[in-house]
Amino acid sequence: MPPATRRSDAVLISSSDATRQPSAPTPMPMTEDAREVLRLALWDEFRDEQYEAMEMLPLQLRRQSALLRELDEHGAAQLATVQDLARRYYAVRHGSAPLDQGSTDTREILTALGRALAAHARAAEERFSIASSAYASVDRHVRAMDDLIKEHEEVGAAGGVRRVVFGYNQRPAGSASVDVQTEAQAGVAAPKALDMAIDPNEPRYCLCDNVSYGEMVACDNEQDCPHEWFHFACVGLTAQPKGKWFCPDCKVKLSKKKR
Secondary structure, eight states, X not given: OOOOOOOOOOOOOOHHHHHOOOOOOOOOOOOHHHXXXXXXXXXXXXXXXXXXXXXXXHHHHHHHHHHHHHHHHHHHHHHHHHHHHHHHHHHHHTTOOOTTXXXXXXXXXXXXXXXXXXXHHHHHXXXXXXXXXXXXXXXXXXXXXXXXXXXXXXXXXXXXSOOOOOOOSOOOSSOOOOOOOOOOXXXXXXXXXXXXXXXXTSOOBTTTTBOOOSSEEEOSOTTTOXXXXXXXXXXXXXXXXXXXXXXXXXXXXXXXXXX
16 A cells, blocks of 8 residues: 655745855944954064064174174284284295294294184184174074064955054164054955165165165175175075176176276
8 A cells, every 4th residue: 555645844945045045244344442452462462472582682693793793803813913923934034033033943933824824714714604693593583574474464364354564575684663554444455565664874785776685695896896795686596606706797897807
């Protein structure tokens, strides 16, 4: 016996009604007070993440600067010793050295001169290493802050409500002025990072006539190069060149001199 047909009490829904989705609620506009609270919260987060690292950087640079001054003084004394030994050797070779002023054996003088030169070279290498380390520390902190700034900007853009910008395009050695911009309207394109306030007395380098920032390379034409240092991007470099390197202007000058 076939089962009895069950009567359906379901209400039929048209296909257009079935596919219709409930509309998203219209977001309520943020008040000025709420916007200010959000701005301060993001700034506090940014400050807390960078405070410890930035607090230690001046102390580290101060120690390195003190060590560089000490090595400079020591290097000056070593250079004076080298000059005295060189004059002594010249005088002995030409028979004009007084007998009461140390050894007259040229081999002993040359040995002492070689030791003094080696010590002076080691001190110069140590000074260069410390200076490079200080530069790398500052550059590393700047890059870390750049990454964090970018992260905050991306979070602000994804939220579609506001954006906090602590940005700058240049990275000079001077102090930065921090600015904050607020976007209350959803979907507004992200603003560009704000320029950093640059010290007008800060030296300018490179073909772009700008301050020092990021990775840079020095031109080996030290006497005549008008720019001295160049940003990698401005001269098409991605890594430090091996051997001597000359900027485009100096290459032209040197090629003309060889003709």
